[in-house]
Amino acid sequence: MKPWHIVVLVLVVLIIFGAAKLPDIAKSVGQALKVFKKEVKELQEDEPTTPATSATPAAPAATETPAQAAPATPTTPAPPAAAATETPATPSEPPAA
Secondary structure, eight states, X not given: OOHHHHHHHXXXXXXXXXXXXXXXXXXXXXXXXXXXXXXXXXXXXXXXXXXXXXXXXXXXXXXXXXXXXXXXXXXXOOOOOHHHHSOOOOOSSOOOO
């Protein structure tokens, strides 16, 4: 973003909101960021920490067999379209030439 873009953006904000409302807007944005940071910090503290790993390596994970990799619900083919079950109409007269 070029410096003149920022100047134009500031002028547009001043025109839209007016100079009197800008401190109130800045205050509310600051409070919102403060609450957001507090919540993020609490989320990080709430997450369980992983225990320190022991010196012995863990056993390798078992590989999936094809039966395990199959989807849980069987897929069924789509029902035939209604147009496919109807018989096509045959013209009783040949088309005009």
